[in-house]
Amino acid sequence: MIGRLNHVAIAVPDLEAASAQYRNTLGATVGAPQDEPDHGVTVVFIELPNTKIELLYPLGDESPINGFLEKNPSGGIHHICYEVDDILKARDHLLAEGARVLGSGEPKIGAHGKPVLFLHPKDFNGCLVELEQV
């Protein structure tokens, strides 16, 4: 069911410093910051040859990243995103297997303009898993 690893998301306490580090110290291709007000984050994508790293920084007081950075002041890996062909079919299969989908259970439109869902970390070895329909 799952396809490519679309991205690994890393929450960072300083988006400019983290972008500069990936660009200069690690020599990667780093994009420009994009505000995603619907998700309460500003994101920077780092293009690797086979996948992406998504740097996440809080946007607004209600950002879901605020709590994560309070617990992890240096930052940390926030989630991983797997691609699926049909997100509703994937969701229904996972629900039938006993996995929990976060929020309303209906896909939202993610940072790439595609439908996404998040799965409960307790059901997936402590990892927050995003599914993105491609």
Next chain:
Amino acid sequence: MIGRLNHVAIAVPDLEAASAQYRNTLGATVGAPQDEPDHGVTVVFIELPNTKIELLYPLGDESPINGFLEKNPSGGIHHICYEVDDILKARDHLLAEGARVLGSGEPKIGAHGKPVLFLHPKDFNGCLVELEQV
């Protein structure tokens, strides 16, 4: 400098259950467990079309994964691994940039039989970063 994302490593409290979940619930291609006594882990590789997930389970009392699972009993993302062409050149560049290399600073042979190094998580947004020469 960094190339492909070689793998994302997830520490799991039950290797058999996690393997079965990736195989059956998530429909991925899951390999057989491999003991890596030099690293104190048993690993299972999950082959995605563009990269791998490495499930990590402690092997022995001195396993570096024991402490992680004590702090994260459900498991969690343990590290990410970037490929580099020349690990000694990468190391020297990172040291010159002020990053810290864990252990002796000399590459060890990793789970794929290739030289690897680990970088200090505090220097990389709270992420443990492995570099693997390919």
